[in-house]
Amino acid sequence: MLYTRASEAANVIAGRAPGPIGAGVVLGSGLGGLADRLSDPVAMPYAELPHFPMTTVAGHPGRLLIGGIGGLRVAMFQGRFHHYEGHDLECVTFPIRVLHRLGVPRVILTAATGGIRDDLGPGSIVCLSDHLNLMGVSPLRGRNDDRLGPRFLDLSEVYSSRLRSLAREEAARLGFVLPEGVYACMPGPNYETPAEIRMLRALGADVVGMSTVPEAIVARHSGLEVLGLVIVTNWAAGISPAPLSHAEVIEASLAVGGRLADLIDAVLRRLSTEPDAGRSPVPVPVP
Numbered sequence: 001m002l003y004t005r006a007s008e009a010a011n012v013i014a015g016r017a018p019g020p021i022g023a024g025v026v027l028g029s030g031l032g033g034l035a036d037r038l039s040d041p042v043a044m045p046y047a048e049l050p051h052f053p054m055t056t057v058a059g060h061p062g063r064l065l066i067g068g069i070g071g072l073r074v075a076m077f078q079g080r081f082h083h084y085e086g087h088d089l090e091c092v093t094f095p096i097r098v099l100h101r102l103g104v105p106r107v108i109l110t111a112a113t114g115g116i117r118d119d120l121g122p123g124s125i126v127c128l129s130d131h132l133n134l135m136g137v138s139p140l141r142g143r144n145d146d147r148l149g150p151r152f153l154d155l156s157e158v159y160s161s162r163l164r165s166l167a168r169e170e171a172a173r174l175g176f177v178l179p180e181g182v183y184a185c186m187p188g189p190n191y192e193t194p195a196e197i198r199m200l201r202a203l204g205a206d207v208v209g210m211s212t213v214p215e216a217i218v219a220r221h222s223g224l225e226v227l228g229l230v231i232v233t234n235w236a237a238g239i240s241p242a243p244l245s246h247a248e249v250i251e252a253s254l255a256v257g258g259r260l261a262d263l264i265d266a267v268l269r270r271l272s273t274e275p276d277a278g279r280s281p282v283p284v285p286v287p
């Protein structure tokens with residue numbers, strides 16, 4: 001049962017890095033370097049954690065690191081699972097269920113994306129305001145376990161307006177404007193056709209990717225606050241003058257990763273000053 005598996009993983013993690021955790025961060029393609037910001041990190045390869053699958057995509061090393069940023073203890077997933085790798089969405093979103101069982105109150109989701117909106121070219125950092133789930137399925141499909149969240153979930157505000165304004169303020173302090181945008185989640189692993197990108201633009205999408213949305217839905221199901229910060233690594237198909245490639249995506253992630261790391265660092269430091277910071281309950285042992 002998912003609840004038991006997530007609790008077992010949480011118990012192992014809490015045993016190796018005890019104490020409350022104030023935030024989780026999922027690091028997207030080529031963004032694993034953000035974990036270098038953690039002080040005194042405890043590293044746990046997914047292979048050493050119960051029920052975690054292996055990552056298979058370049059730029060997704062497959063480790064959980066728990067360490068400090070500005071007084072806040074943070075759990076960073078260096079590498080994620082994607083539906084296109086053949087995992088079902090329960091598996092793709094397992095790290096979020098584990099955060100929930102660890103009592104973590106919020107999560108920052110990061111990803112590499114293709115830019116659709118005219119002002120969101122390669123190198124942009126975008127704060128997600130909403131999403132289009134075009135994966136064709138919800139991660140909440142199947143029998144609902146009420147201990148994990150409600151059967152019917154309201155998604156009127158997936159991406160916390162409180163965290164979004166906090167991120168905008170911290171970006172301004174760092175000297176740049178943080179635009180907001182709508183993320184369209186495609187199933188992948190192929191990139192889109194130019195006609196699909198025209199369709200996505202007409203539907204209101206600003207950036208396009210192959211992840212993030214299942215994690216955001218499950219995080220809301222689990223009652224976590226969500227902040228989505230993505231980087232644009234390439235113009236989307238048909239806008240890009242060149243064919244798309246994952247090597248280009250990783251290269252562009254590495255180039256912008258430092259600025260995104262500065263922003264996430266600043267957001268986490270700001271959160272560490274909040275009265276409830278890091279006072280999440282430690283996990284309940286598996287019944």
Ligand SMILES: O=P(O)(O)O[C@@H]1C[C@H](O)[C@@H](CO)O1
Nearest residue numbers: 028029111112210211246249
């Ligand atoms: O894990 P993310 O969403 O950052 O990775 C994006 C989507 C695909 O996995 C890959 C395509 O290049 O980058």
Ligand SMILES: Nc1nc2[nH]cnc2c(=O)[nH]1
Nearest residue numbers: 112113114208209210236
């Ligand atoms: N689906 C999709 N995912 C991406 N990840 C990085 N760039 C892209 C893109 O153009 N399309």
